[in-house]
Amino acid sequence: MIWQIDWDDRARKELRSLDYPLQKKVLEYMRVRVSSNPRNFGKELIGNKSSLWRYCLADVRIICKIDDDVVRVLVVCVGHRKDVYV
Numbered sequence: 001m002i003w004q005i006d007w008d009d010r011a012r013k014e015l016r017s018l019d020y021p022l023q024k025k026v027l028e029y030m031r032v033r034v035s036s037n038p039r040n041f042g043k044e045l046i047g048n049k050s051s052l053w054r055y056c057l058a059d060v061r062i063i064c065k066i067d068d069d070v071v072r073v074l075v076v077c078v079g080h081r082k083d084v085y086v
Contacts, residue, residue: 003035004072011075018078022060026078029057038066038073052076054084061085 007015015023033041034055042053042064055062061084063077077084 001071003038004070005030005035006072006074008074008076011078014078018060022058026057026060026062029055030062030073030075034064034073038064049085056081 015026018026038053042055044050045052045054045063049063051065053064053066055064059081061077061079061081062075063084065074065076066072067074
């Protein structure tokens with residue numbers, strides 16, 4: 001089953017702030033790996049962010065919300081690992 005990948009407006013803006021080769025890697029990672037089965041490659045966050053999942057790509061973290069009802073992954077944040085958890 002292929003999961004739909006949607007991007008929050010904030011996440012789109014953050015993605016555009018990355019350099020172009022890294023943007024391509026993030027988009028390819030989401031399209032190929034995460035869309036096939038999002039729980040195989042990510043890790044569920046804990047605490048007050050327990051409804052979110054994270055994906056690691058070098059020093060970039062991709063924070064998503066998985067919606068099983070509509071088979072959708074919503075990207076809510078993209079950025080360097082030191083900035084995304086604040």
